[in-house]
Amino acid sequence: MVSTAGSLAAQLTEDHEWVFEAIDAVESDQTLDRAVRDEALRLLYSQFGRMNEKSWSIARSPEKSAAEYRLAIRESTGALRGDPDNAMVINTLGVA
Numbered sequence: 001m002v003s004t005a006g007s008l009a010a011q012l013t014e015d016h017e018w019v020f021e022a023i024d025a026v027e028s029d030q031t032l033d034r035a036v037r038d039e040a041l042r043l044l045y046s047q048f049g050r051m052n053e054k055s056w057s058i059a060r061s062p063e064k065s066a067a068e069y070r071l072a073i074r075e076s077t078g079a080l081r082g083d084p085d086n087a088m089v090i091n092t093l094g095v096a
Helices: 004-015 019-028 034-045 049-061 067-080 087-095
Strands: none
Touching: 004 019, 004 034, 019 034, 019 049, 019 067, 034 049, 034 067, 049 087, 067 087
């Protein structure tokens, strides 16, 4: 199960620019075994550091478009689910 979930999470991370898109893909796939789905989501949410870095690179820049800020908010919201007590993630979400 873990290797299947790990492979799925790795493939989705490679296929999608944003981790939240990979999370959405897992959450919407009704064909996945529940254990594989849950483990893949755990693995994706564990990428909160990567998610926060990408969000922060947008949030700290005043020249970005509204659409880019919305993407940063979605990604940092996912990062917050991965590590709800992380002050840097909370800050990024607030700035975005």
